Amino acid sequence: MSEDKIRNMEEFSAKCGVSRPTVSKYFNDPNSVRKSTRDRIEAALEQFDFRPNVYAVNQNRRLTKNIGIVVPFVADPFFAELARNIERRCIDAGFSPSTFSAHGSLDYENEILDTIRSMRPAGVLLAPLGRASDKKKIEAFCQNVPTVLFDCNIEGIGAPFIGSNNFQSVPLMVDYLCRTGEPPCFFEMAPVNPNANKRRDAYRSAMERLGHEPKIVRVDGQGWEFENIGYAGGIRAFAEGGFPSRTVLCSNDRLAIGLLAAAYENGVRVGLGEGYSLRVAGHDDHPFARFTCPSLTTMAQDYKAISERSVETLLHLIEGGSADDSGCESLFDGHLVLRASA
The missing domain is CATH 3.40.50.2300 (Response regulator)
Known part of the structure; x- marks a missing residue:
């Protein structure tokens, strides 16, 4: 057995050379990954004697595999594309995502947060309305449910934010x-x-x-x-x-x-x-x-990077990590797309 101490899933993923979502998928259901990948993960488990915190966290909190995804206006193809990318990555990590739309309404956004709480989610990815949001409501929600904000930040509530620069x-x-x-x-x-x-x-x-x-x-x-x-x-x-x-x-x-x-x-x-x-x-x-x-x-905007980092950050919180050591803000650069209009 190696004397190297693996502290979290990110470090274990790097050591065994398997992507972070695939490692999570294995721990949720070992038979859900290919045999060659499963063999690599299990060899690394034996070498490093690593056991993920997610087991203890799930037992203590009795978490489901539900993840809520909340966008301000799902009819907007921009948010639909972000939600699609995030859903796919949640599924790959072994979770069951559900997407909700606030339809631009504060009342709907608050109602959605209450509904999600009743689902006992493992975590939530939230693109809030922003100026129209109830900051105190969202802050209280984030204190009780592992939550990552994406696209739109509400400063001062302590939740990690993933967006564009x-x-x-x-x-x-x-x-x-x-x-x-x-x-x-x-x-x-x-x-x-x-x-x-x-x-x-x-x-x-x-x-x-x-x-x-x-x-x-x-x-x-x-x-x-x-x-x-x-x-x-x-x-x-x-x-x-x-x-x-x-x-x-x-x-x-x-x-x-x-x-x-x-x-x-x-x-x-x-x-x-x-x-x-x-x-x-x-x-x-x-x-x-x-x-x-x-x-x-x-x-x-870098849809792929924003989606991947949002899910990775949420998984970190679900496994018992803190907002501080997950990086409170991650901003991705955009790139210029030249077309006929200018």
Whole structure:
């Protein structure tokens, strides 16, 4: 027997050369993994005499294998794609995920948290509404149920957060737009979560760093019907003489999709180069962004990395780890996706 002391599943996974989700899957049901993988894990168990904390945790808390996944608006393909990736990784780790949508409603979000509590979940992956959320309710929930926040953070509640680095992605887009044409104005609506505020602040900082005056255009409208808000705001802007720049950076892709529809109705040609009068860019790489007309230039979030880290962090909490030693915040950089709109 080796004298090396393995403290947790992450270290054991690294030692035996098997992925973290597969190791969890083995401990939940050894027959669920291939024989060659099972043999490798069992050889490592004998060598290092490792036993996972998950057994003791499950016995003490009488945990189920249920994992709750909560998103603010499941009809949004952006959140549907994130939830799909997270579900797949939970299943691979031997858990049973259930996805819930708050439909943009505080009452629904609170109701969902109560429902999940009654399911005695092993843990929860929560993308909160943000500004509309009941912070005290979520804080109390996180104190009783292992919870990881993703996409949207609520600071001060002590739960780990996994998301995108808006202060990397937005300046990267601003730099590109300024190099290739007129510096962009920023097209936004009333913020529904902290990401919107961070993107506006990142835009303003990037423009000032490049020596340009920030120009922010906020359109009327609240709620989660972003395309309608972008469309109505675009129609109004064109009727009033257009935007303060021939380049428009939208706070998110759904707003940009609405703006593209408004431009088409007004005969405004969107694209880069001679013969085009407006460039439009977005943020998120929404699953429909490549199918717009013209296809949308955007900043892509790393769905895969965010999903994987969210599940890995939750498994760490379920096995008895703390939020502090799991890393309270993990932010992933975006990458520029160049398409016809800009």
